[in-house]
Amino acid sequence: MTTHTELEVQIDQWRAYVRRHRAISTADVDEMEDHLRERVADLVATGLDDQEAFLVAVRRMGSLDAVSREFASEHSDRLWKQLVLVPDQADDARRSWRELAVVLALALGAGATVRIGLGILDEDVMTRTVGLLVLPFLGAYLAWKRQLTARVLGVLAVPYAVLALVLALYPFGSAGTTLVLAAVHAPVALWALVGVAYVGGRWRSDAHRMDFARFTGELAVYLTLLALGGAVLVGLTAGVVDLAGMDIEPAIENWILPFAVPGALVVAAWLVEAKQDVVENIAPVLTRVFTPLTLVMLLVLLAVLTTAGGLVDADRGLLILMDAILVLVLGLLLYSVSARDPLARPGLFDGLLLALLGAALAVDAVALTAMLTRIAEFGFSANKVAALGLNVLLLVHLVGAAVLLLAFLRGRRPFDALSRWQTRFLPVYAVWAAVVVVVFPPVFGFE
Structure with a gap:
């Protein structure tokens, strides 16, 4: 099936609601998503557009009546609310002792x-x-x-x-x-x-x-x-x-x-797995509380770094702390993206996220400068190369996220583009970690 941004956003939103339903396992959600996509593809082949095919396909997902009803009730502005209002079914919340x-x-x-x-x-x-x-x-x-x-x-x-x-x-x-x-x-x-x-x-x-x-x-x-x-x-x-x-x-x-x-x-x-709906309610609150606090922390850290003197004398522990904070920023960004309605219009919190990314980029630039300065002064080592590689990855990730978020705020790109960038970059960190584990020890003499 040809991928269209609007359709993918709708399916992702549908999937998020379905997987929060405690009586439905993730494996079942995967199977139902496959059925949904197959039905959409069949309907598109008959001449319907993506929007029409999605509405009809969801209406025909009879086994999801209760979940679809919940989804529709929270999205009253969606046309397919009128298509899925079917008799409510009892929610089986019995714990699986097995x-x-x-x-x-x-x-x-x-x-x-x-x-x-x-x-x-x-x-x-x-x-x-x-x-x-x-x-x-x-x-x-x-x-x-x-x-x-x-x-x-x-x-x-x-x-x-x-x-x-x-x-x-x-x-x-x-x-x-x-x-x-x-x-x-x-x-x-x-x-x-x-x-x-x-x-x-x-x-x-x-x-x-x-x-x-x-x-x-x-x-x-x-x-x-x-x-x-x-x-x-x-x-x-x-x-x-x-x-x-x-x-x-x-x-x-x-x-x-x-x-x-x-x-x-x-x-x-x-x-x-058992209480996804509980954390779904907590996650947006946590991101909104810690995002401004992290922004303040980044600004304080940036002020300390710019007034601390020569970058070559930057404390190693401080550089490690900077990396930890940057990883925290990416975690907050990723969690904020996952908890946000992709169809909602840009808001104040989106602007706050962009400010957070800007501060993180400034801190990362200072950290990279300090690392390159230390390498030029003292030479290469396993620690320095590992830290440098991580910071380059963080820089690329942050720049990509900032560019896409800015484009979304200006109405030039959908929010889903930022979400895709976030998830598609994650495997890069795993590959880099594997390189550090497998390649670095023999290259640096197992020191």
């Missing part, structure tokens, strides 16, 4: 694997392979949830095996630079494999990649909530045990944390 059992089993498996690894692996090996031990359990849950085919599982197994062999067999120096770089970048490459599992192998779809980006943000929210709740619970328990004259710290270090931290990742993913 899925809960699978989640708990995988969470315990992840914790047990980490605990065993801590017992038999030395610290350096554990540092660089912890992602290999934990993320397969999250991937297994998503694979079970999406009912992945053997072909997709095979595609996932090959890069995972390559990363595992590299991290296990490379002769890294103890606490060396390339070891630290591999330990930091390996989870990024592995997270891309989790993304392939999440989208059911349909990584080429912009809508599916945006779903995964949204999933990542929601997962971070739930992990934060679980961490806060767990910290309070462990703290109260430790206080009570301490009053009884017992020391619970060894148990916390050797058992509670090794099981709780990796297990929380799987549980958080299950919560995201």
Whole structure:
């Protein structure tokens, strides 16, 4: 089917509403989207235009009556509201105990694997392979949830095996630079494999990649909530045990944390899948609160950098902090894009996002200048090249986003163009992370 921007926006919006319906799994949403696109293609072939074909195809999706009714009620300005008002059906909200059992089993498996690894692996090996031990359990849950085919599982197994062999067999120096770089970048490459599992192998779809980006943000929210709740619970328990004259710290270090931290990742993913509508209501609020705060932080950071003196003397920790802030900016931008109605007109918040991008570009330009100055003064190293590569990627990503957002504000490009740019650039970070893990150690002598 020929891709048309307006039709893709409508289908993406329809998909977002359908996947928020707790009684419908993501795998079912994928199948229903395929049916919807097939019906639209058939109707277009009969002579209807995209808009007419979409209206008729949605009306004929009989199994989505309740969800379509909800979608139509919130989009009262849409013509097809009158086409889908059908008798409401009861919403089956019963919890799937089978899925809960699978989640708990995988969470315990992840914790047990980490605990065993801590017992038999030395610290350096554990540092660089912890992602290999934990993320397969999250991937297994998503694979079970999406009912992945053997072909997709095979595609996932090959890069995972390559990363595992590299991290296990490379002769890294103890606490060396390339070891630290591999330990930091390996989870990024592995997270891309989790993304392939999440989208059911349909990584080429912009809508599916945006779903995964949204999933990542929601997962971070739930992990934060679980961490806060767990910290309070462990703290109260430790206080009570301490009053009884017992020391619970060894148990916390050797058992509670090794099981709780990796297990929380799987549980958080299950919560995201089960409670998508709750986070959908929180996400827009979070982005609107943190976007202006992050803008203020960027402006303060920019003022500090411009008054700190020579860039060659810029503290390494400050440069790392700058990169972390820029990644946060991209996360906010991506989450804001995913939570925004693509058909809504430009507003004040869109202008605020553009200001945020402008400040981020200024900070990134200063960071790049500082890095190039340090390289010219002291020469190349694994850390400097890795940081330089990341900042170049961030610069390209930010410039593209700023140009498209400005064009949208001026009415020259649809908002969907910005969304596509965001999702299509994400795989570049995974490729760069894989390069740092696989190529950098031998190039820089495993130092």
